[in-house]
Amino acid sequence: xxxxxxxxxxxxxxxxxxxxxxxxxxxxxxxxxxxxxxxxxxxxxxxxxxxxxxxxxxxxxx
Numbered sequence: 001x002x003x004x005x006x007x008x009x010x011x012x013x014x015x016x017x018x019x020x021x022x023x024x025x026x027x028x029x030x031x032x033x034x035x036x037x038x039x040x041x042x043x044x045x046x047x048x049x050x051x052x053x054x055x056x057x058x059x060x061x062x
Contacts, residue, residue: 030037 027037030041033040
């Protein structure tokens with residue numbers, strides 16, 4: 001989420017609390033970047049979802 005934008009301009013997506021088991025080295029790597037590691041993890045997951053959606057969507061003829 002872009003913290004520089006006013007609250008009214010931020011995209012509000014509902015969140016769901018989950019329990020997720022990840023490898024220790026992966027968690028340590030994200031945490032080593034400082035506060036906001038969960039947000040960074042979500043950005044990686046979102047990028048993967050968007051990539052997969054684009055890959056599986058029908059391609060328009062050229």
